Amino acid sequence: MFECIDRRYCFGCVGIRLKATMTMRLLDLFITSSIPVAKILLITGIGFYLALDQVNILNQDARKQLNNIVFYVFSPSLVASSLSETITYESMVKMWFMPLNVLLTFIIGSFLGWIVIKITKPPSHLRGIIVGCCAAGNLGNMPLIIIPAICNEKGSPFGDPESCEKYGLGYIALSMAIGAIYIWTYVYNLMRMLANPGGETAINSTSSTMPLISPKVEVGEQVGTWSKVKQRVSSVAEKINLRTIFAPSTIAALIALAVGLNPLLRKLLVGNTAPLRVIEDSVSLLGDGAIPVLTLIVGGNLLNGLRGSGMNKSVIMGVVVVRYLLLPILGVFIVRGAHYLGLVTSEPLYQFVLLLQYVVPPAMNLGTITQLFGSGESECSVILFWSYVLASVSLTVWPTFFMWLVA
Incomplete structure (x- = not known):
C-alpha cells in the first residue's frame, strides 16, 4: 500500500482526480443531454428536405x-x-403540486413574453407566437427522452435505473397531459386573441370560423347583487367557445385520468393481463407517431421561414433568454421554496422533473396551432428551430445544476 509522505502532494493528486472525474461526468452529461436535441434536429432536417x-x-x-x-x-x-x-390515485395525491407548477410556468412565461413584445415591438401577427413560445414548454417528448437517458447514466443521483425510469416516466406522463390541457385551453385561446384582437380567426383545416368571443353581450338593468352575479357568469359562459377549450388532446387527457384513477377500468384496459388491452395497445401505437410527424412538419415549415419570414433577431433572442435564462432561475426559487414550505416531497427525482419543466424548449404543438390558424407558421418554425439548436447547451448546463441542487 502506497503511503503518502507529503500531504501537500496527496491533496494535489486528489484534487486532480476530482477535476478529471468532474470533467468526464460533465462530458457524459453533455452527450446524454444532446442526444434528444440532435434527434429532433435530424428529423427537422428530413422535413426540410421533403419540403424542397x-x-x-x-x-x-x-x-x-x-x-x-x-x-x-x-x-x-x-x-x-x-x-x-x-397514473393512479396514489401517484396523483403525491404529485398534487405538479399541475400548479406547470401552470406557473405558463403564466410566468406569458408575462415574460409580453415584456419581449413590448421591447422588440414585432408585427401584430407575431405577438401570439411570441407569447406562446415563452409560455408553453415541451413537457412531453423532450423529457421522455431525457429522463431515461439520465436514469441509465452511471452514478445517477436518482437510484437504480429501473426504478428511476419507472417513476420518472410517470412524472413525465402527468406533466405531458397537464401541459396538453393548458396548451389547448390557455395558450391556444391566448394566441388567438393576441393574433386577432377582433376575436375571430379562420381555421383553414376545418374551413370554418370559430369565434372565441360571441357578438352577443347582454347589458343588465338595475337589479340585485345576486342577479348581477348570475348575469355576469352567464355572460362569460356565452363568450367562451367550448370547442376551442375541449380540444381532442384535452378530452383524451380527461379520459386517461378517468381510466387511471378508476381501478375497474384500469384492470380492464391497462396492463399485459387486461382483457381489453388491445385498445390501449392501439392507442399507444398511434401515439408513437405524434413526435416524428410534428417534427417533420416543423422542418417543412422552416423552409418558408428561411426564404424570408422577416423574423427579427431580437425576437428570437428574447424567446431564448426567457426560456433558457429567466424561467429556469425563477423555477429554482419556486420549486425549492415549495420544498421548504413542505408543499413538495424531498424525493430528488420528483424535484428534478419539476425543475426541468422550466428549462425545456418551446412546445412542438405551437407549430400545429399556427398551422391551424393559417398564419405565422414559418416564423414559428424559425423560432422553434433556433430554440432547439440552443437547447443542447441549456439542457446540459441546467440539468447539471439541478441534479447538484436536489441530490
Whole structure:
C-alpha cells in the first residue's frame, strides 16, 4: 500500500482526480443531454428536405393535412396512452403540486413574453407566437427522452435505473397531459386573441370560423347583487367557445385520468393481463407517431421561414433568454421554496422533473396551432428551430445544476 509522505502532494493528486472525474461526468452529461436535441434536429432536417421544391413531398397542402391528423389523432393518442399507463390515485395525491407548477410556468412565461413584445415591438401577427413560445414548454417528448437517458447514466443521483425510469416516466406522463390541457385551453385561446384582437380567426383545416368571443353581450338593468352575479357568469359562459377549450388532446387527457384513477377500468384496459388491452395497445401505437410527424412538419415549415419570414433577431433572442435564462432561475426559487414550505416531497427525482419543466424548449404543438390558424407558421418554425439548436447547451448546463441542487 502506497503511503503518502507529503500531504501537500496527496491533496494535489486528489484534487486532480476530482477535476478529471468532474470533467468526464460533465462530458457524459453533455452527450446524454444532446442526444434528444440532435434527434429532433435530424428529423427537422428530413422535413426540410421533403419540403424542397425539387422533392415536393411535404408541401403546404400535405403539411396542413398532417396537422389535422396530429391534432385529431396522434397528439390525443400520445397523451392518453402515456397518462393511463402510469397514473393512479396514489401517484396523483403525491404529485398534487405538479399541475400548479406547470401552470406557473405558463403564466410566468406569458408575462415574460409580453415584456419581449413590448421591447422588440414585432408585427401584430407575431405577438401570439411570441407569447406562446415563452409560455408553453415541451413537457412531453423532450423529457421522455431525457429522463431515461439520465436514469441509465452511471452514478445517477436518482437510484437504480429501473426504478428511476419507472417513476420518472410517470412524472413525465402527468406533466405531458397537464401541459396538453393548458396548451389547448390557455395558450391556444391566448394566441388567438393576441393574433386577432377582433376575436375571430379562420381555421383553414376545418374551413370554418370559430369565434372565441360571441357578438352577443347582454347589458343588465338595475337589479340585485345576486342577479348581477348570475348575469355576469352567464355572460362569460356565452363568450367562451367550448370547442376551442375541449380540444381532442384535452378530452383524451380527461379520459386517461378517468381510466387511471378508476381501478375497474384500469384492470380492464391497462396492463399485459387486461382483457381489453388491445385498445390501449392501439392507442399507444398511434401515439408513437405524434413526435416524428410534428417534427417533420416543423422542418417543412422552416423552409418558408428561411426564404424570408422577416423574423427579427431580437425576437428570437428574447424567446431564448426567457426560456433558457429567466424561467429556469425563477423555477429554482419556486420549486425549492415549495420544498421548504413542505408543499413538495424531498424525493430528488420528483424535484428534478419539476425543475426541468422550466428549462425545456418551446412546445412542438405551437407549430400545429399556427398551422391551424393559417398564419405565422414559418416564423414559428424559425423560432422553434433556433430554440432547439440552443437547447443542447441549456439542457446540459441546467440539468447539471439541478441534479447538484436536489441530490
